[in-house]
Amino acid sequence: MRQLFSFTGGVKPASHKIESNRGVVIVAPLPNVLVVPLRQNAGLPSRPLVQAGDKVLKGQTIAGPGGSISVAIHAPTSGTVRGIETHAIPHPSGLLAPCVVIEADGEDRWIDRKPIDPYALPADELRARLRDAGVVGLGGAAFPSFVKTQHGPTQRIDTLIVNGAECEPFITCDDLLMRTQAGQILEGAAVLAHIAGAQRVVVGIEDNKPEAVAAMTAAAGKRSGLPVEVIAVPTRYPAGGEKQLIRVLTGIEVPFGKLPPDYGVQCFNVATAYATARALLHGEPMISRLVTVTGNVERPGNFEVRIGMPIADLVALAGPKADTDRNLMGGPMMGFALPTLDAPVVKATNCILAASKALFPPPGPEMPCIRCGACARACPMDLQPFEMYWFSRAKILGKAQEYHLFDCIECGCCAYVCPSRIPLVDYYRFAKSEIRAREKEKDAADVARLRYEFRLEREERDKQEKAAKLAAKAAETKARLAEAGDADDKKAMIAAAVARTQEQKAEENPSAE
Amino acid sequence: MPSNSPFLRQPASVQSVMLKVLVALLPGIAMYVWFFGWAVLIQISLASVTALAAEAAMLAARRKPVRHFLTDGSALVTAWLIALSLPSIVPWWLTVLAVLIAIVVAKHLYGGLGQNPFNPAMVAFAAMIVAYPQFMSQWPAAGATDLATQINAIFGQRQLDAMVMATPLDTLRTALHTSGLNATVESVLANKTTYGFLGGKGWELVALGYLIGGLWLVQQRVITWQIPAAFIVAFGGIAGLTHLIDSAQFAGAGFHLFSGGAMLGAFFIATDPVSASTTPRGKLIYAAGIALIDWVIRVYGAYPDGIAFSTLLMNICVPLIDKSTQPPVFGHKEKRP
Numbered sequence: 001m002r003q004l005f006s007f008t009g010g011v012k013p014a015s016h017k018i019e020s021n022r023g024v025v026i027v028a029p030l031p032n033v034l035v036v037p038l039r040q041n042a043g044l045p046s047r048p049l050v051q052a053g054d055k056v057l058k059g060q061t062i063a064g065p066g067g068s069i070s071v072a073i074h075a076p077t078s079g080t081v082r083g084i085e086t087h088a089i090p091h092p093s094g095l096l097a098p099c100v101v102i103e104a105d106g107e108d109r110w111i112d113r114k115p116i117d118p119y120a121l122p123a124d125e126l127r128a129r130l131r132d133a134g135v136v137g138l139g140g141a142a143f144p145s146f147v148k149t150q151h152g153p154t155q156r157i158d159t160l161i162v163n164g165a166e167c168e169p170f171i172t173c174d175d176l177l178m179r180t181q182a183g184q185i186l187e188g189a190a191v192l193a194h195i196a197g198a199q200r201v202v203v204g205i206e207d208n209k210p211e212a213v214a215a216m217t218a219a220a221g222k223r224s225g226l227p228v229e230v231i232a233v234p235t236r237y238p239a240g241g242e243k244q245l246i247r248v249l250t251g252i253e254v255p256f257g258k259l260p261p262d263y264g265v266q267c268f269n270v271a272t273a274y275a276t277a278r279a280l281l282h283g284e285p286m287i288s289r290l291v292t293v294t295g296n297v298e299r300p301g302n303f304e305v306r307i308g309m310p311i312a313d314l315v316a317l318a319g320p321k322a323d324t325d326r327n328l329m330g331g332p333m334m335g336f337a338l339p340t341l342d343a344p345v346v347k348a349t350n351c352i353l354a355a356s357k358a359l360f361p362p363p364g365p366e367m368p369c370i371r372c373g374a375c376a377r378a379c380p381m382d383l384q385p386f387e388m389y390w391f392s393r394a395k396i397l398g399k400a401q402e403y404h405l406f407d408c409i410e411c412g413c414c415a416y417v418c419p420s421r422i423p424l425v426d427y428y429r430f431a432k433s434e435i436r437a438r439e440k441e442k443d444a445a446d447v448a449r450l451r452y453e454f455r456l457e458r459e460e461r462d463k464q465e466k467a468a469k470l471a472a473k474a475a476e477t478k479a480r481l482a483e484a485g486d487a488d489d490k491k492a493m494i495a496a497a498v499a500r501t502q503e504q505k506a507e508e509n510p511s512a513e
Numbered sequence: 514m515p516s517n518s519p520f521l522r523q524p525a526s527v528q529s530v531m532l533k534v535l536v537a538l539l540p541g542i543a544m545y546v547w548f549f550g551w552a553v554l555i556q557i558s559l560a561s562v563t564a565l566a567a568e569a570a571m572l573a574a575r576r577k578p579v580r581h582f583l584t585d586g587s588a589l590v591t592a593w594l595i596a597l598s599l600p601s602i603v604p605w606w607l608t609v610l611a612v613l614i615a616i617v618v619a620k621h622l623y624g625g626l627g628q629n630p631f632n633p634a635m636v637a638f639a640a641m642i643v644a645y646p647q648f649m650s651q652w653p654a655a656g657a658t659d660l661a662t663q664i665n666a667i668f669g670q671r672q673l674d675a676m677v678m679a680t681p682l683d684t685l686r687t688a689l690h691t692s693g694l695n696a697t698v699e700s701v702l703a704n705k706t707t708y709g710f711l712g713g714k715g716w717e718l719v720a721l722g723y724l725i726g727g728l729w730l731v732q733q734r735v736i737t738w739q740i741p742a743a744f745i746v747a748f749g750g751i752a753g754l755t756h757l758i759d760s761a762q763f764a765g766a767g768f769h770l771f772s773g774g775a776m777l778g779a780f781f782i783a784t785d786p787v788s789a790s791t792t793p794r795g796k797l798i799y800a801a802g803i804a805l806i807d808w809v810i811r812v813y814g815a816y817p818d819g820i821a822f823s824t825l826l827m828n829i830c831v832p833l834i835d836k837s838t839q840p841p842v843f844g845h846k847e848k849r850p
Contacts, residue, residue: 007843013521092517169521243843255844332520355520363515363522365581368627370527372786373737381843384791404842412519419525420627426517 002202002231005251007244009380010236011413013169013333015208020294021172023301025180028317030104034076034308035344036062037089037099041136042143043069048100052083059111059285061132062100071134071144074285075102076306078109090311090329090346094339102308113283118191123149126195126280133279134286134347139163139240139269140330142348145276148266149196155261160198161249162189164205164212164270165233165240168331171351173290174270176302178205178212182219185270188277190226196266200227203270204245207232237333238411242267244380256407271350291345293318295328295354305345311352312341320354328353332360333412367420375414375424381407385414389424392431397438400431408432527626530735531586537730538593538781541722545597548715549653552601552663556608557593563612564592571621587626591615594634594781598774598821599641600652602666602677607648611637631828632788638821650817651677655715681713682773683817685764697761702768712771720776727780736784739796744779745770747801751808769808773818778803782820788828795831795838802827 039045044067056062056075063073082101089097118126130146137143151157162185166174178185189201203220205213213232220228233239233248243254245267252263260266268276271289278284287307291314294300298319305314315327328335330351337355375385383404391400408428415424481493515522545553568588572579595611619633620626642649653663654677679687684707688696702708711717730736749766756765769775774782783789783803790799803823810819 011523013523247843253844253846255842258844328520330518332518334518335520336518337516337520360515360520364526365578367527367582367585368625370530370587370627370786371789371791372530373791374525376791377737382840383842384839386791403839404845407842407844410518412521415515416519416521417523417525419527419530421522421526423515423517425519429517 002229002249003251004231004233005248006234007239007247007380008382009378009413010238010244011378011416012236013416015235016170016294017172017175017208020170020292020300020302021175021209025176025290026301026303026317028303028305028309028314030077030106030108030306031309031313032104033082033310034079034102034104034306035085035087035099035310036073036076036102036308037087037097037344037346038063038066038073038084039089039097040073040142040307040347041069041071042141043067043147045097046070046073048084048098050081050084050100052081054081055079056081056102057109057111059113059287061285062102065131069144069147071130071136071146072132072285073100073134074287075100076287076308077102077104078107079104088340088343090338090343090349092336092339099308099344110284115281115283118194118280123195123197126191129280130195130276132285133275135272135275135279136286136347137269138271138275138289138347138350140334140348140350142346145192145268145272146195148268149192151196151261151266155259156264157196157198157261157266158200158264159250159266160189160193160196160201161246161265161267162201162203162270162273163240163242163245163267164203164209164216165245166209167206167235167237167240168333168335168351169237170294170353171292171331172294173292173302173350175209175212176292177271177274177290178209179215181274182212182215183222184277184281185216185273186219186223186228187281188273188275189228189268190223191276191280192268192273193226198266200229202249203228203230204233204239204249205230206235206239208235237413238380238409241380241409241411243409256404286347289345289347289349291349292351293354294351296321296324296356296359297354305349307345307347309345310341311338311343311345311349314345315341315352315354318354321356323356323358324354325357326355328355333416334410363421366422369420369422372419374417374419378413378417380411380413381409383408385424388431389422389427392427395431395434397431397435401435405431405435527585527587531590533730533733533735534590534781535586535593537726537735538597538723540726541719541777542597544715544719544722545601548655548718549601550663551660552653552667553596555664555667556596556599556601556603559605559608560592560596560612561589563609564588564616567613567616568621571617571625575621575625577625582626585626588616588620591620591633594777595637597777598634598638600649602651602653602663603645603648605667607641607645611641614640627787629787630831632782632785632824634785635782635821635824635828639825642816642821650679650683652680654678655713678707680773680817681707681716682811686811686817689762698756698764698768699761702764711767712769712773716773717771720771723776723780727776730780730784736780736786737793737796739793740784740789740800741779743797743800744775744783744804748775748779748804748808751805755812763812769811773811774820775807778807778820778824782824783827788824788831790831790834790838792835792838792840794840795834798834798838799827799831802830 046063047066048063050062057078060075061072062075079102082103084098085101086096087099127146135145164178193201216230220230254260275286290302291305292302326337329338369386387403388400388405410425412425569579572582615633615637619636620629623629685701688701709717731738752769753766755763783800790796806823807819
């Protein structure tokens with residue numbers, strides 16, 4: 001039995017899992033029009049490869065990686081490209097961004113799927129295939145997975161951690177995936193381990209999901225070869241945070257500024273492992289995912305949804321109640337309110353949570369901080385949130401950084417427990433963005449300053465070179481004079497020089513005659 | 514609902530924190546009334562009314578939402594602590610003045626709730642003991658609980674001789690400091706009209722009431738264990754050690770902890786979150802500092818008890834203590850920041 005560690009802090013909000021985790025996975029119907037954003041992964045957006053009028057098949061690449069940290073995007077069904085249009089994407093600001101809009105033909109015809117034997121191919125080839133299959137982290141960050149399987153010369157990956165903790169309240173899509181696809185998740189995890197060169201796989205699942213733990217344990221028992229451990233970890237938010245889960249399972253604390261491979265570990269979400277299996281073992285790129293729709297709806301549950309399906313259509317499947325005042329993407333601790341349901345489901349969409357005043361009562365009015373320290377006791381990063389709040393609010397940003405502002409993972413535990421109901425995380429987001437903006441400004445100023453200094457230097461150098469040339473010429477003249485040994489000669493030379501100058505002037509400006 | 518994450522909030526409030534503190538004071542208050550009469554309830558009422566009025570006036574003057582802050586309960590906590598710290602038979606105007614100093618000067622002139630560097634109740638207590646030492650040394654005798662006499666003492670002519678006495682701490686200090694009496698701790702404490710099992714008669718049970726209420730606050734997570742534990746260990750340690758060395762001159766741990774303001778200080782005064790240290794190690798240093806300074810004042814100082822002065826002195830040290838005891842951050846544990 002693996003020795004477990006614990007992280008300090010954390011909170012235990014009501015889990016609200018039971019509303020959505022009892023049923024089976026419902027396959028959402030195919031929408032008539034799919035809106036597939038080009039920016040779906042952390043890093044650079046993808047580069048479109050299709051244009052209006054193109055016929056596409058399900059799984060066909062419609063956008064290629066737009067940089068070294070970017071992946072491909074695929075047609076979620078067969079149909080015709082209507083065009084690349086600016087459309088709302090799921091973003092807290094209601095951002096509009098270019099999307100490939102596809103009119104489905106209803107046939108849902110696949111490309112020629114080519115499963116491969118990953119164990120017969122070199123790691124680089126497999127990484128390229130992961131990238132070209134559009135596999136990104138499905139826990140919410142959508143970071144390109146192929147990048148995470150690489151490691152630098154001073155790094156290594158011994159242990160591959162599969163994150164099935166799903167610590168956010170309300171969300172159950174990983175739970176359902178583990179119950180229904182445990183074998184495929186482990187196949188995918190084994191492939192990821194193979195690519196990363198890991199020696200073992202450890203799956204961490206919060207112990208409030210006994211069915212998932214049982215399914216994954218059973219699947220692990222059927223496997224041979226690579227050692228796979230399935231571990232139930234104590235339920236305490238944010239146990240599913242990457243840093244917290246690594247800490248719980250291995251005792252390693254990955255500080256801000258370091259990456260897990262610096263410590264021999266790497267972490268992937270269960271859904272990412274599943275997507276890897278689909279991509280490499282079945283030749284099916286990342287075109288759908290499980291999404292929990294829950295909260296203030298009549299029929300909460302988990303849906304298998306094509307990327308690009310309008311969120312409004314998805315919510316409609318669950319029967320939204322009349323008093324829903326907002327819809328969140330993600331969970332109640334770290335999700336964000338969607339300004340519009342017009343936006344499509346993207347790879348990062350794990351949950352749509354319909355909110356109402358009854359479900360999330362507005363917090364009482366904000367009070368001043370009384371330094372009670374509840375936030376510090378709840379912080380899973382061992383920070384002093386009230387100090388960071390104080391300095392962020394006063395815009396003493398250097399001090400806020402001294403109190404490790406950038407170690408904050410914005411999990412929301414501090415604001416959850418605050419008796420003064422201060423929206424603490426808002427202050428940290430604000431301070432971080434201010435600091436980043438200032439650093440950007442400073443960088444720009446640095447470049448300008450360097451340019452200016454370089455110019456001064458160049459001008460000074462030119463001046464010196466000119467002076468040196470003149471001095472050399474003067475020395476030469478002097479030497480010649482000394483050779484001649486005649487002072488009258490000097491006068492004659494001056495007279496000649498004056499005459500020459502006048503001549504030149506006359507030439508340049510004849511009208512002055 | 515909040516506009517940004519987290520959308521979930523625990524149903525905690527400053528008001529509920531303050532109410533729990535008030536509830537935790539009840540066992541001690543009950544003992545106080547049982548042994549020393551109703552006067553303390555009169556003082557608590559007087560202090561509460563004054564505190565709420567002063568709080569409302571200051572909030573209005575500072576153009577803050579009056580109702581919003583008046584109901585947070587913080588002014589009541591300050592008022593109750595002042596009423597429990599002052600002798601219960603001081604004249605009414607002294608209580609009113611003390612509360613005004615706490616609320617107007619020590620709290621609102623520093624910026625209101627959460628902004629005061631000093632414990633407001635202790636600022637008021639210190640001001641009173643400096644300004645009116647004659648009233649601050651007259652405590653009701655145990656059992657002298659006649660309500661009419663007490664009301665008269667508070668609101669009318671003070672003819673107190675029959676009912677006042679010095680506190681047990683004061684009696685001991687005076688006896689030990691007066692040369693020629695050849696008094697020892699043992700001989701003084703043998704007077705069972707003043708002294709009980711551990712501390713002063715009656716007072717020791719009031720202290721027990723505070724201890725019980727305080728432990729409940731720890732259990733309720735309103736306060737953390739560090740401050741009361743460090744206070745009791747440090748106070749008990751220095752008192753016990755000096756008692757071992759010279760039992761004639763130094764009273765023991767039990768006496769000190771169950772006399773004067775020790776228990777009230779350990780659980781209700783030193784734990785004021787606004788003016789106390791906030792880091793786990795800092796809390797230990799802060800509370801131990803209060804205990805040790807208080808012991809020095811009791812044994813060598815001019816006042817029988819020194820919770821107010823020792824708390825204020827350690828309040829000054831809080832920024833330094835906090836800065837030098839920052840706990841290591843996740844992933845940075847090998848090197849302290």
